[in-house]
Amino acid sequence: MKKLSLPVQILIALALGIAVGLVCYFTGNAAFTASYLKPFGDIFVNLLKFIVVPVVLLSMIDGIISMGDMKKVGAVGWKTVAYFLCTTAIACVIGLVFANIFNGMHLFPQLTLTEGEVWDKATSANFMDTLVGIFPSNMWSSFSTANMLQVIVIALFFGGGILAAGERGKLCKDIVTSFYAVIEQVMTFIISLSPIGVFTMMAWVVATQGAEIIGSLVLVLLCAYLGYITHAVLVYSMSARVFAGMSPVRFFKGAFAAMMFAFTSTSSAATLPVSKECADELGADSEVSSFVLPLGSTINMDGTAIYQCVATIFLASCAGVQLSLGQMVTIVVTATLASIGTAGVSGAGMIMLAMVLTAMGIDVNLIMIIYGVDRLFDMGRTCLNVTGDISCAICVSHWEGKGGNSGARASRRG
Numbered sequence: 001m002k003k004l005s006l007p008v009q010i011l012i013a014l015a016l017g018i019a020v021g022l023v024c025y026f027t028g029n030a031a032f033t034a035s036y037l038k039p040f041g042d043i044f045v046n047l048l049k050f051i052v053v054p055v056v057l058l059s060m061i062d063g064i065i066s067m068g069d070m071k072k073v074g075a076v077g078w079k080t081v082a083y084f085l086c087t088t089a090i091a092c093v094i095g096l097v098f099a100n101i102f103n104g105m106h107l108f109p110q111l112t113l114t115e116g117e118v119w120d121k122a123t124s125a126n127f128m129d130t131l132v133g134i135f136p137s138n139m140w141s142s143f144s145t146a147n148m149l150q151v152i153v154i155a156l157f158f159g160g161g162i163l164a165a166g167e168r169g170k171l172c173k174d175i176v177t178s179f180y181a182v183i184e185q186v187m188t189f190i191i192s193l194s195p196i197g198v199f200t201m202m203a204w205v206v207a208t209q210g211a212e213i214i215g216s217l218v219l220v221l222l223c224a225y226l227g228y229i230t231h232a233v234l235v236y237s238m239s240a241r242v243f244a245g246m247s248p249v250r251f252f253k254g255a256f257a258a259m260m261f262a263f264t265s266t267s268s269a270a271t272l273p274v275s276k277e278c279a280d281e282l283g284a285d286s287e288v289s290s291f292v293l294p295l296g297s298t299i300n301m302d303g304t305a306i307y308q309c310v311a312t313i314f315l316a317s318c319a320g321v322q323l324s325l326g327q328m329v330t331i332v333v334t335a336t337l338a339s340i341g342t343a344g345v346s347g348a349g350m351i352m353l354a355m356v357l358t359a360m361g362i363d364v365n366l367i368m369i370i371y372g373v374d375r376l377f378d379m380g381r382t383c384l385n386v387t388g389d390i391s392c393a394i395c396v397s398h399w400e401g402k403g404g405n406s407g408a409r410a411s412r413r414g
């Protein structure tokens with residue numbers, strides 16, 4: 001029998017989970033799901049928690065090492081990174097604005113917590129304490145307590161150190177690259193178990209929270225998609241217009257093939273060849289796009305940043321936690337860094353969401369509430385991620401005075 005693809009398995013698990021949950025809810029058997037199904041979901045969440053520290057550490061160091069080549073490309077490198085960072089920070093703000101509007105209109109639920117359930121509360125600390133707290137005094141304790149901001153700082157230091165050490169740091173660099181390749185495989189394996197996590201947790205969530213939770217999931221999806229669309233129109237098409245004189249219609253038409261491929265494949269990395277084709281058709285310089293697009297598919301994830309902001313506010317609301325303005329700023333910083341650390345593969349953003357939640361002191365187990373529909377978030381966020389890379393390639397080409405005509409490029413290749 002032909003093996004079903006992972007998205008299909010997840011979809012089936014989602015439908016089954018909702019069906020079993022509803023039956024248990026209406027027959028008053030919620031306790032059954034809590035005793036016999038949720039533990040399997042817990043195992044899945046434990047695996048996510050276990051993988052998040054090595055993934056963040058290694059992917060961030062790996063990302064910094066790959067930026068080391070920037071010296072070779074000089075101005076293009078810095079302009080690209082500046083574009084990526086600015087647009088990602090704007091994406092976080094857009095995500096937070098939409099999430100707060102939805103939250104303010106009480107469209108996000110506050111869940112009734114099952115007895116004996118322990119939900120961590122987000123801790124509020126003042127800015128200076130937070131600042132001091134992100135610098136680790138003991139590396140091992142940062143790892144063992146999964147203090148994500150400290151793990152990021154450690155990664156930044158090690159990545160910088162490896163680059164600074166040059167030839168002498170080569171062994172370390174190879175070790176990081178090799179470990180990262182291994183951890184990616186482990187991550188793929190854990191993600192392949194997600195249908196089990198989706199089924200058991202969805203059944204439990206619906207059985208304990210009732211059918212209304214399904215409506216809430218539709219709303220949080222709507223919120224994220226509003227953020228994605230706003231960012232694509234306001235930031236990407238506008239920057240292509242302002243910096244490259246390209247009309248939004250032409251931009252979206254030219255990027256359409258890559259956007260659709262990303263939407264269906266949910267992988268920026270897999271979309272790379274199509275993005276390159278689209279960017280070059282839209283007049284980006286081929287040398288510039290050869291640098292910008294691979295780097296973008298590794299570190300530029302504005303869709304992921306919006307998703308992480310929206311999901312964090314949504315899950316905080318579910319746990320009954322109201323976040324302060326200072327904590328929102330922390331979300332912008334962590335989601336920006338988390339999106340940089342997200343690999344351009346299917347479902348990676350959800351693992352990094354665990355990092356944002358941990359950094360905010362929100363219970364990672366809550367992820368299971370939205371995990372069942374993660375694929376639907378992922379389709380939109382990957383589509384946006386890829387659009388951002390193309391827009392960046394076009395803008396940087398023009399800043400470098402290399403932006404050309406789409407037609408000329410196409411005919412040269414032909």
Ligand code: ASP
Nearest residue numbers: 267268304344345348349
């Ligand atoms: N799937 C996304 C991408 O490849 C990453 C994510 O899961 O957010 O761009």
